[in-house]
Amino acid sequence: MALLDRFKRYAPPDTRVPAARLRTITRLLRVGAPDHLVRLLARLRPNEVADAMRTMTARDRRHLFDIVATRDPRGAMDALVELGGSAAADLLRERDPGTIAALLDPLPTDDAVSVLKLLPPPMAQRVRGAMQQHQYVDAVLEHAPQTAGRMMNPSVFALRETTTAGEAVAALQRSAGVEMIFYVYVTDDRGHLNGVTSLRRLLMVTPDTPLAHVMTGDVVAAHVDTRQEEVARIVASYNLLALPVVDDRNKLVGVITVDDAIDVITDDTTREMQRLGGLEALDDPYMTTPLWTLIRKRGRWLVLLFFGEMLTATAMAYYEDEIAKAVVLALFVPLVISSGGNSGSQAASLIIRALAVGEVTVSDWWRVLQRELLSGLALGAVLAIVGLLRIKVWQQAFGSYGPEWIRIGLTVSCSLVGVVLWGTLAGSMLPFLMKRVGADPATSSTPFVATLVDVTGLLIYFSIASVFLRGTLL
């Protein structure tokens, strides 16, 4: 979304209370007062219109968009870009390619591309063909999804080294269509990126100073193939307002602004948290995701985990005779295995996040293993003591566990140390393994780790039981 356009175009928001605003909009829709409606919406920022649209029914949303698109097409499209997802796609569905192309042409290229992405591929192809600025769109679409090239704006403000500061300012004054003018990129005569300066510095020097004298020679830049999450990381860690994009030969081909980097951060985090929670990442916001898609994306993982968890039934069946002899063993099964799952969940979320923000890299696995080994032992020991006390207290109060209570207590305590240690190690090492094989570390989700630890935890528990209780209860 264009930084300056947004800033320039919008007058006061009507109200800061979305619910009241939504009621007004819906009333105007129902009453059939399109002029009032368009005037009200023109006073809102596009993200505010999108917020209102998000809380409407699909039918109202379509109705509203139809009204605005005929009277203020640019405003309607800006709101549609902010809305995003399948709700936005739905608004364009019944229009012909020519109309959509005409709506897209005035948008900044990165916004136009983000809308094209929402359309079914054959439709997107036809719309692209009908667009006037299709050479810009093509320059973006030729790059792979999830790369810098795919999110950049190919209209970038660049000048030569020999241009003077005064000429540069004059050029900026004529550059109404360019999104980002805070940084001025400096290229040689073949378009190679050689330096960067800022509008501020241009104003600080005498007008006849050549750009070569006010530019910084080395520029932090992204390659067209740089992954978008890496782009976001660079923008964030270098505190940049924009990042230039170059091709293989260091030719400046586009620019990515900080607002788009923030969108990448937000979307990546959402996907990561959904994976961490044990489901496939959604493409749309929760509320606008069709129920069927929601069930499918959760169901797949849930069934997969269920298959894994079935091994617990197999493992339990293997120890059926032991359980029959000492039913008391079964009582502590949920307690023991869930403690492993909980400690695994803690370790996994710590490491997955540390990997995501770059605090930890794959090469740190050994140092992490050492820390987690100690943490796991300490945490396991704490739970072992608490567990032993619990059994002792119940035994003294109710005589719950019979004469062999101390052996039972030791079985539970030792199992807790083993299971918590194992949970901690599995939870901390699986994300590294995922990253190593090129998968998203968050795939080793909390439920995944818990399932793994449940199955192995049972083996640990019953093995330890057979040692401590052999000859007495077993």
Added chain:
Amino acid sequence: MALLDRFKRYAPPDTRVPAARLRTITRLLRVGAPDHLVRLLARLRPNEVADAMRTMTARDRRHLFDIVATRDPRGAMDALVELGGSAAADLLRERDPGTIAALLDPLPTDDAVSVLKLLPPPMAQRVRGAMQQHQYVDAVLEHAPQTAGRMMNPSVFALRETTTAGEAVAALQRSAGVEMIFYVYVTDDRGHLNGVTSLRRLLMVTPDTPLAHVMTGDVVAAHVDTRQEEVARIVASYNLLALPVVDDRNKLVGVITVDDAIDVITDDTTREMQRLGGLEALDDPYMTTPLWTLIRKRGRWLVLLFFGEMLTATAMAYYEDEIAKAVVLALFVPLVISSGGNSGSQAASLIIRALAVGEVTVSDWWRVLQRELLSGLALGAVLAIVGLLRIKVWQQAFGSYGPEWIRIGLTVSCSLVGVVLWGTLAGSMLPFLMKRVGADPATSSTPFVATLVDVTGLLIYFSIASVFLRGTLL
């Protein structure tokens, strides 16, 4: 961290390979070549120096900082600000307040405040007293932590409505110390925020145009008491480069830049993911958090969850006679309760994230409940069918479950529907409840939901069993 300073001050990074760079730095440290070292570091950006420092031992880090601080104090402090956390605090520990004050004075106020925050309160108090820019620091520190007032930079570039565009540009040319000059805020004679314009627009109009004619009258602004996470949300959703901060009387008192908003987003996400994973949020990165702190922050929750999970042992003991009569019941306990935990984890992470990004608000709870009711039923039904098939197949292949296998299968299947439905509802509604009572929704973490569902899941399972198996196995 100052946006433009950073951009202006730094020449080419020496290398893009952190490991090689770190080796060079460490070698220069060991060899004792301070001049080489300072020259090398001056070619790096502060975040690059901080990256290198992060991977060093604490001793090397202190040694490095001592060398740089004497020769390039501003460079050393910029890197320290980027480093942050207890590692940064450690670097200042043995200096006297006067020295620290002298190091802090040249920094932008928001950076100086972020360093003061790292020091023990009495020490911070003394350093503040010794600072020359202490009135700016006080203007920030008078606001509560986690508010806009506490993160703003009080040096903000503002001009009067009657100022002309030409005068404004001239004023900008003299404003070397101001961080953010892309937006120019317009105030009345008592400092009230009345409008905003941009450097770009100032250059587009004739020099004698008064600001009143080129400004946008309504400004999206934060109040000093606005929470920082809300600040970040506003900056992100309005695609702003900076957000002005006003007091109760709409007086402009500071500005927050987009880079600091990104830091808030990143830190909030980290805390949220750690809470979601079932531990207290860490104050420092994983690697620099002392092991003891790590164990304490995990241990507290782990013990709390363990106490909750102990109720499973109580519940199981309540059904001990049933288990003794039908050991086969025990076999499916982990399978049934973990399916509830998994579906609860999915629902909780979906809703917690949707609440965090504002896709869903507390008032949506009823619509969410309806969606989750349907999802839970559908997912439970799927697992019920898979579970029933599993039991049928095992029965036909191994005769595992005896003549009453169909009743056992129905018990497991119906329990799965109940437990998955319950897990989904608990996982989706608890975050709303947390938010409603003013707690962080992520407190209803995956392990918390799993524990809750484990205990209630056992009750569901054994209740259903007593219905289906009464008179046969029980």
